[in-house]
Amino acid sequence: MAGRIPQSFINDLLDRVDIVDVIDGRVQLKKAGKNYSGLCPFHDEKTPSFTVAPDKQFYHCFGCQESGTALTFLMKFERLEFVEAVEALAQQMGVEVPRERGHSRADKVDSSTYDVLGRAEKYFRKELKDSAVAIEYLKGRGLTGEVARDFGVGYAPDAWHGLGEALQDATEAKLLEAGLLTKNEKGNVYDRFRDRIVFPIRDTRGRTIGFGGRTLSAQDGPKYLNSPETPVFHKSQELYGLYEARRALRNLDSLILVEGYMDVVALAQFGVANSVATLGTASGQPHFEKLFRYADEVICCFDGDQAGRQAAWKALDNALGVLNEHRQIKFVFLPDGEDPDSLIRERGKAGFEGFLLNATSGLEFLLAKLAHGLDLKSVDDRAKFVGLTSPYIDKVPPGILQTVLRDRVKDMTGFSAGPAQHVRRRGTLPSNGSKKKTSTLSERLLTYVLKHPPVWTFVPAEVRLAVLDVVPQLDLLGEIVAYIDEFPEADTNELLVRWADETGYDDLLRLAQRPLELDVDALAQEFVEGVIRLLDHLRTERRKLTVEDLKEAPNIDELRKYWRERQGSADESIPEERTSDEKHS
Numbered sequence: 001m002a003g004r005i006p007q008s009f010i011n012d013l014l015d016r017v018d019i020v021d022v023i024d025g026r027v028q029l030k031k032a033g034k035n036y037s038g039l040c041p042f043h044d045e046k047t048p049s050f051t052v053a054p055d056k057q058f059y060h061c062f063g064c065q066e067s068g069t070a071l072t073f074l075m076k077f078e079r080l081e082f083v084e085a086v087e088a089l090a091q092q093m094g095v096e097v098p099r100e101r102g103h104s105r106a107d108k109v110d111s112s113t114y115d116v117l118g119r120a121e122k123y124f125r126k127e128l129k130d131s132a133v134a135i136e137y138l139k140g141r142g143l144t145g146e147v148a149r150d151f152g153v154g155y156a157p158d159a160w161h162g163l164g165e166a167l168q169d170a171t172e173a174k175l176l177e178a179g180l181l182t183k184n185e186k187g188n189v190y191d192r193f194r195d196r197i198v199f200p201i202r203d204t205r206g207r208t209i210g211f212g213g214r215t216l217s218a219q220d221g222p223k224y225l226n227s228p229e230t231p232v233f234h235k236s237q238e239l240y241g242l243y244e245a246r247r248a249l250r251n252l253d254s255l256i257l258v259e260g261y262m263d264v265v266a267l268a269q270f271g272v273a274n275s276v277a278t279l280g281t282a283s284g285q286p287h288f289e290k291l292f293r294y295a296d297e298v299i300c301c302f303d304g305d306q307a308g309r310q311a312a313w314k315a316l317d318n319a320l321g322v323l324n325e326h327r328q329i330k331f332v333f334l335p336d337g338e339d340p341d342s343l344i345r346e347r348g349k350a351g352f353e354g355f356l357l358n359a360t361s362g363l364e365f366l367l368a369k370l371a372h373g374l375d376l377k378s379v380d381d382r383a384k385f386v387g388l389t390s391p392y393i394d395k396v397p398p399g400i401l402q403t404v405l406r407d408r409v410k411d412m413t414g415f416s417a418g419p420a421q422h423v424r425r426r427g428t429l430p431s432n433g434s435k436k437k438t439s440t441l442s443e444r445l446l447t448y449v450l451k452h453p454p455v456w457t458f459v460p461a462e463v464r465l466a467v468l469d470v471v472p473q474l475d476l477l478g479e480i481v482a483y484i485d486e487f488p489e490a491d492t493n494e495l496l497v498r499w500a501d502e503t504g505y506d507d508l509l510r511l512a513q514r515p516l517e518l519d520v521d522a523l524a525q526e527f528v529e530g531v532i533r534l535l536d537h538l539r540t541e542r543r544k545l546t547v548e549d550l551k552e553a554p555n556i557d558e559l560r561k562y563w564r565e566r567q568g569s570a571d572e573s574i575p576e577e578r579t580s581d582e583k584h585s
Contacts, residue, residue: 019057022070042066065513069493079294081204116170116178117208123166124154124198131155147269158195179227199261202243209233212261226279235279237286248273254297258340266341271349283315288322297328299359304333316362320395329362382413390417446477448527450512456484458524
């Protein structure tokens, strides 16, 4: 059923559920005073540091800093999507999940889109049974009927209107919207997939959202054809085979990223059920965000030629922003002329898995590539190497992994790889430096408001209005303060639950877990001052906003004066931006 789950239902669900019951079935807990404790399921430890607080309906690990509600625990432990976790919790409580109409992209999807795609899948599967040519092709590729069934493999007949006629009760507009029909320049409408082996692409809930087709004839057109972008299908975010991998293996220790549908299917047939493929696009950060949601290790399996290594480099660059000390990315390069399909048929499961054991650490691959052609015995080349590595290390989220990387570079060169320096050239604006400064400030403000949502109410009304006028320019910070402005009673748990199914949730959780040494009054003072500075940054960086966005914003000097008067310190000025080292957070 389409529609957003009402926040009131989620709040009520969390109020009714006993977090101890949810966790105790998955982690052995012991009573410890008014709380419960056990070994943390999210990192290796011998002494229990994982605590569950029944009165707060919250868990926290003092070792790895993981924390959250029953919902966030299910998402992390069971590797569930947000909606799946809500449904699982509701099922445990014996209640049905309601839906409401909202304004998000997902809410605007008509459920009939999923229905028509599901019916198309059944049509293609039926056509496969009736096509001797398609069956012979699949047999020739070594596919069994069982694996074809498990992946829903079908066949689109060589007909212009086969699917359209089979789904006559679906409107032409709906079939076009779902990407099943296409329209040419003359306005003629016909089946998108013709004379192709068809692979249904499913989301993590098992719903068919699109198709990939491999041609069987020498007809004009690409060898592989994917569904176009539709309200339910966005190929830059989806992974073929992820649903099937999760269904086959409850716990995914690792995921193997390959390049083709047939690779995924063939590997599954030989017992390697944890492979997935991108859909004709490069491996982007959204792909890795999704991959690491379900496994802590991702092995990228690419061709060993120049193109394969370039693809690997791009994949690594896109993955850096989601890595941490718990997540590993590795690369393995195939022998010339081989692909995963042919390799596993030649060497078998044991041989293929043995091949994967030679995978190279992604970070070692990074350093080796950047050091290529340099003489690290030379002072000049060592300095150059440090300069080359710094921007990539900066992409890794602050934490243990980033520190280890900097130490590794220091071991190799004798120099520390500090944050990349942004040099201002004569006659240019300090765009990069300003962006980083604003980003750091926004992150700190986001931490404050996540740790103590009522801090938003301390902001003067005029300043709040100015912020709400430029919400789109403030990204996640803007969305969250706008939500708190609408729902003043929202607490940290509600914010984490509300954004649990959005891109960037891991970063949000990291900020919410960040320790603070400020009391509420000091935090409020810092927050208000920071909001005013942020507005000041936005005003001076006019190229980041249109003039219209700022026309109605109150004068920053007036806001400063207003705040000083409110604090009874009219002679004091709002302090300039300080570095993160000067803060307590």
